[in-house]
Amino acid sequence: MTTTLIQLAYLIAAVLFILGLRNLSSPKTASLGNVMSAVGMLIAIVATLLYQEVVDYGMVIAGILVGSVIGLVAARRVAMTDMPQMVALLNGFGGAASTLVAGAEVIGRISTDQPPTGVVPIAVVLSVLIGGITLTGSLVAFAKLQELMTGSPIQYPGQQFINAAIALGTLALCVLLVMSPLDVGLLAAVAGAALLLGVLLVIPIGGADMPVVIALLNSYSGLAACATGFVLDNSALVISGSLVGASGLILTKIMCDAMNRSLGNVLFGAFGAQTEQAVVGGEDQGTATAYTPLDAAVIFSNAQSVVVVPGYGMAVAQAQHAVRELTDSLAESGIEVNFAIHPVAGRMPGHMNVLLAEADVPYDRLIEMDEINPQFPETDVVLVLGANDVVNPAAREDESSPIYGMPVLEVDKATHVFVIKRSMNPGFAGIQNPLFFKDNTMMIFGDAKKVVIELNDAIKNY
Amino acid sequence: MLEAPAIAALTILVLALFVGVEVISKVPPLLHTPLMSGSNAISGITIVGAILAAGTEHAALAKWLGFAAIVFAMINVVGGFLVTNRMLAMFKPKDRKAD
Structure with missing residues (x-):
């Protein structure tokens, strides 16, 4: 051919x-x-x-x-609950491939003594740099999501300063490599620096910010492929790489908007590290009232409309199938059941949708935030299942809250709110949630899956 | 300052970015996870470069790097498309009741 x-x-x-x-x-x-x-x-x-x-x-x-x-x-x-880790790992492999191809190109040119010209040296550097950062950044994200390491931000004194110094050093190495593109030592140095940067950039980012990190690494894997396309002068790589790059960037922006934070704040803000400070702020908010699944069954059985708000806790407890059975029982009694999906619920874009789809929940029951928020005042019962920050009314009411301004699901406007939670500990971001202390909020403490099954049994026997 | 092939590639890059933004903006949040895994499989297009690196006659080290790149890119392609397929098969409308 x-x-x-x-x-x-x-x-x-x-x-x-x-x-x-x-x-x-x-x-x-x-x-x-x-x-x-x-x-x-x-x-x-x-x-x-x-x-x-x-x-x-x-x-x-x-x-x-x-x-x-x-x-x-x-x-x-791979289990559907492990999909964030899987996507993280695949992003990393994409980055690895781009770095390796650029490296192979340079070594091939050294053996035939054909120095690259034009934009190729710059493209080589970008492939190795972006690909390397994508690889180790994704591996750290994978380790955090798989709980091989702590999901909390890892910080040390002078972190930003050290990272900035390493970034500047890497930039200098990159410039040197552009000027002498056939220097294997420099190539290895840039690759090593990129791998180090990938680790350093992702360890200070907390688990709740993972949707942004995964979307961004997704974009990087595309941009690395795009740079490799310039190295090889291959339009297939340039087109496909930029499609993926654009896709990841759009998702990153959607995730940042859904948290009302800039990308810089997500990457360098170490959100969730200032736990103590934030909890001190929420002094005496009243008392949260604990209920049993039996109490809840009475209210559920008399409801006309129920909205379930899933969060990362549902994924951790693997409660999606139990929830589906609960909503089936409710639907059989003629109760309208919908699910409210916050864009950053879970650990990656679309995480909750995939889990509920796996449990056979029809997708037209999964309602986006903007669409369902006006419906809460007419909703009889809201069931918050392992979600916390995405239903926090402090985001609307408390200007001193770290998440003030973040768009949230306005569940407190419903007649009754049930929150299933392990304990009163604040959520991942370490922010106290006034929802738990509202008059219309009832707490049910326990494992999400266990509570949902008990609730379902109680409703069936009611 | 830039030679013709580089300008052509840059043109393609910019136009593809615009196409990407237009197309991806229409993907509903419902499908954001399959979008990520699916687009990830597409970024496995690096396989093209990897095949050229491993298959052409040149330095042994370059060929081995190419081989490693093929393995990584192929995991990306096969794993990405299959897992996306698995996820998309689960999204069902309400009129189709399984039982």
Whole structure:
């Protein structure tokens, strides 16, 4: 196949990627969209194998087989509750691939003594830098989500200063590498610095801010691929990389807006570290009243409309199936049940939707924040399940609160609010929640899944 | 200052960014997780560069780096598309009752 035909194949692949992403605009067409993107990828891979320069098929096929088997097993085995970790890991692998390809290009050029010209040296540096940061940043995010390390921000004295110094040093190394692009030592130094930066940038970020980090790393994995496209002068990589880069950036912006915080504040603010300070602020707020599932069953049974607000606690307790059974019982008694989904509920964009879809909750019951907020005053019962900051009325009422201004689900406007929670400990961000002390709020303490099952039994026997 | 291929690539980059923003803005929050895993699989397009690095006749080290890149990119591609497919299969409208 001639190079022209291969380029045309890449164009077809790019078109399929765009159409595939466009079909994600509706859950009805989304599966077809995913298949279109996959076919695009297959076309791109087959076309590349037909390049005249590709002679060593043994190595290529071996790599494809090894990677495919690992990917297949991982995709089959991963539990839906572990999806944030899976996405984090895949982002990291994308970054690793870009770094390795740029490195291979440089070493190949050294052996044939062909120094890169034009924008290529800059593109090499960007590939190695962004790819390296994406790799280790994603691995740290993975470790935090998998609870291999603490989810709280890790801080030490002079952290910002040290990070800034390392960033400046890395920048200097990058400039040097652009000027002498065939220096292997410098290449290794830039790669090492990028790997170090990835770790240092993600460890001070708390678990509740993970949706932003994952979206941002998603964007980086695309931008790294894009930079690699400039290294190889390959339009397929440039187009696909920028599509993914744009996607990740949009998600990052949506997540930041949903927390009313700037990206800089999320990345460098170490939110959730000033726990003590924040709790001291919430002195005597009254008393929270504890109820049993039996008490709750009476109120649920007399309700006309119920809204469930899931949060990360539901994922931790694996309570999504129990919730589905509860809402089925309610629906059988003619009670209208909906779910209110906050954009940053959980640990990644769309986390709650995936879990509830797994539990067979129809997607038209999953209502976005802006749509459901006006409905709370007419709602009889709200069930807050493992959510905390996203229902905190302090975000609307208390100007001294660290989350003041964040758009929240206005559950306190409903007639009754039940909050299922392990204990009175403040949420991940370490901010006290006045919702728990309101007159219409009733607390049920215990494991989310256990409480929901007890509640369901009590409602059935009512 | 920039030669023609670089300008062409830059043009493609900017136009693709605009297309990306237009297309992605229409994805509902409901599907944000499949969007991330699916777009991640697309970023596995680096496989193209990896194949060229591992398959062409040049320095052994470059070929091994290319091999490692193929493995990583392929995990991205296969894992990403399959896991997205698994997720999307779960999203059902209300009229379709499983039992």
